[in-house]
Amino acid sequence: MSLSARKAQHGAPHLTARLRQAGLRPTRQRVELASLLFTGDRHVTAESLAEEAAAAGLKISLATVYNSLHQFTAAGLLRQVVVDAARSYFDTNIGDHQHFFVENENRLIDIPGENIAVSGVPNPPPGTAVERVDVVVRVKRA
Amino acid sequence: MSLSARKAQHGAPHLTARLRQAGLRPTRQRVELASLLFTGDRHVTAESLAEEAAAAGLKISLATVYNSLHQFTAAGLLRQVVVDAARSYFDTNIGDHQHFFVENENRLIDIPGENIAVSGVPNPPPGTAVERVDVVVRVKRA
DNA sequence: CTCATAGTTTAGAATTATTCTAAACTATTG
DNA sequence: CAATAGTTTAGAATAATTCTAAACTATGAG
Secondary structure: OOHHHHHHHOOOHHHHHHHHHOOOOOOHHHHHHHHHHOOOOOEEOHHHHHHHHHHOOOOOOHHHHHHHHHHHHHOOOOEEEOOOOOOOEEEOOOOOEEEEEEOOOOEEEEEEOOOOEEEOOOOOOOOEEEEEEEEEEEEEEO | OOHHHHHHHOOOHHHHHHHHHOOOOOOHHHHHHHHHHOOOOOEEOHHHHHHHHHHOOOOOOHHHHHHHHHHHHHOOOOEEEOOOOOOOEEEOOOOOEEEEEEOOOOEEEEEEOOOOEEEOOOOOOOOEEEEEEEEEEEEEEO
């Protein structure tokens, strides 16, 4: 193993393994972003994650944050949540669940999948197959 | 009534009435956009509606299309549907219903509200009230 | 370990959807 | 018809996101 590879792994062996299993090279930037993201159930935007990284002293360009969020999503490590026309949210909870969206705070809150159910969905249009059923409960703070 | 007001009303008395009831002055642009929109259940984006207006020979700026879509929405004549991070859709069907979204065609299809039901929604976060429950069934053409 | 290479990162430019600005225009009301 | 409040618009501005091409790095072979 090269010195640089050793450096990237340093302090986060399970993260590099997780990235490798997902088919992604464990680069410094991806490992660092993963270390911020995969610490529980989190909702981030590209901007919020980039700020968080900067605040932690990590040197990661905004373009890389965008790239990584999309790569993580394609690899199934993240889920993209469309609730707001203005920006994209990414959720580290990739299990079966839905969301509250607090409209005047731009904040997402998970609803466990066990609780919620959708019934009566008609057959999808001919020639199409269902990918996912998204429920967004839009709430507003009084 | 002025000549110009008469002109705006020409050929669409019920549309001007509908706009007035919604608290919107029936300007030429709004009446014309309304005449394109309120002809059945439709899904449009600002761009698609602007193109349609242009194709019909109507002189309406893109800014006015954006303004009108938002004013119509605020007035309850339209409903905004958030399904795609890239652009906003507006639905002339303001009744209780949900949507299929064909991901690789960027197309919306209504699901009548009678069919579909969501159960098991937990209490909203303290201090918030539910505005609406949106269901998006994401489908893909094979 | 070292090299070659394929994959990755990045600054900055470019793109896209949308909003803003302020000046010209128009519906409404007295 | 005149005054005024509301509306439209071109064009600039903004914001999120993507693109480009050059510099960098992880990886696997030798």
